[in-house]
Amino acid sequence: MDASDIAEWLRTSSRPAGKRGRRSILRFWDPDDYVRFLNALRTNPSGAESGFPRGVRKLSLIRAISCWAGSRELPPSLAGRAYWEEDCRVRVSALPKGAIVTDKGIPWGVKHIQAPLAWSRTTGYRVKVGVIDTGVDFEHPDLHHSLERGINLLQRMTLPQDDNGHGTHIAGTIAAANELQGMIGVAPRSTIYPIKAFDHNGSAYVSDIILGIEWCVRNQIDVVNMSFGMKTRSKSLLNAVSTAYRAGTLIVASSGNDGRIGDIDYPARYGQTIAVGATNQKNRIASFTNRSGLVDVYAPGDRIVSAWLKGKHREMSGTSMATSHVTGAIALLLAMKPELKPDQIKALIQSSATPLKNGKALRTAGELNVVRLLKAAEQL
Structure with missing residues (x-):
């Protein structure tokens, strides 16, 4: 050559x-x-x-x-x-924005997966969570104690400040910790490392995602939230995901919001991720979620209240929101059992899920339940 x-x-x-x-x-x-x-x-x-x-x-x-x-x-x-x-271009996975809200506390999804019942034993303390997204609102009072600097892949010399809102919403569901005036996330003492790969429109190149994954592997991030999707298979992205998986960095990805049956988005479609679909408050698979036998677990994703820009809170729906619940649950698990490998975590997530009511769609996965997850891990 x-x-x-x-x-x-x-x-x-x-x-x-x-x-x-x-x-x-x-x-x-x-x-x-x-x-x-x-x-x-x-x-x-x-x-x-x-x-x-x-x-x-x-x-x-x-x-x-x-x-x-x-x-x-x-x-x-x-x-x-x-x-x-x-x-290729990739976009974050969320439906049109819901309303700004004033009711906060513990959101319904966090309660539904029974995360509060686990907080006497684990809160995700010191687990490193990467959020490859639009950045995060560093001034948000609910996230102030949960953030490390992370990296801005679009402007390397600046903080990964959120100019879209999606990344802040994801981070809030995972690790918000403001009980008196704000909201509580699934793993309130885990640490968020925001990786800004997406612009203000919620758009990124595959290469931005790969650079984000590379940063997470290099910085020994434990679990990575990837609430975005694409229809096209990328060998390069698959290679990055597989390399992270072998290095011990687990990626959680959203299945997509097109309501497709029998097909889900990439990178959730790769076997080296945990693929997440969304459920609603009726304990059913949400109508908007993509679903197939490749979905590993479902989690609350409909009308989820979480942190937003300028210290606010907003209701949003999408498999993005479901994915952040699963990422938070994995942080709770890893704080209790830090020796677990990605394949073990994926198997525990699948085996401990509870059956769902929706009988119309072909599926094998159940819904996330933190109590069952931790109990299954104790039996290893």
Whole structure:
């Protein structure tokens, strides 16, 4: 492989022309090829160190780069050594926003999964929870004691401040801790590490997600909430999810809100995640949730009250909201049994779930129940 020729080809082909919305991921099979390529890419034709071309991002977790789409025809020396894949857009998984609310306390979903019954034994203390989302409201009184700095992948030198609201809502359900004036989340003493990969519109590239997963693995995050979905399968994202799983970082993902039966979104569709569908207050599968035999567990996702921007609270629905309940429950579990591996946690989540009333849809999964989950873990 002539790494310098390939690097020069990339410099030429990756220059944005007209449309800036399309990106690609170039992934290498061989680690040595990847290293040689990076070294060549850092060096300009005169032999001096010049850094990466503008718009090129290194995805070390999967031996790849992300760049603006140009020529999709690989040079001959890359045949069989690398492949192109579209760097797709991904969106957060929530239905249109509900109303701002004043009633707070312990939301119905947190009560329904019986989290308060576990707080005398575990509150998620010191469990590291990554939330790859739109950021978080660092000034929110319900989250003030639950947050670490995290990272802003869109503007590296600034805090991952939420400019959408979705990430703050997710973080509140997981770890809010303001009993007197605000709300309580599922695991109020767990620690949220916000990873801002999504912009103010709730949109991100797959490469942003991969960078977020890479950050979580590098910082030894215990469990990662990924309340977003896409219809297209990405080999690069699957590789990142699988690498995290093997490293001991478990990812919880939402099944999607299209009401599809027999199909769910990626990355929840990958076997190395915990795929979550939503239920309503009638203990039934919510009409909006995607469902199939690939869903691992259902959890409250309809009319969920949680934290919002500017210190407020908002009611929202979606499999995003269901996913955050499961992430919080895993934080409770890991505070009590920190030695558990991702495959053990997934099996416990599945086996301890309670049956649901909805008999119309084909399913094998039940609904999350924290008390049953912790009891099952004690029997290991």
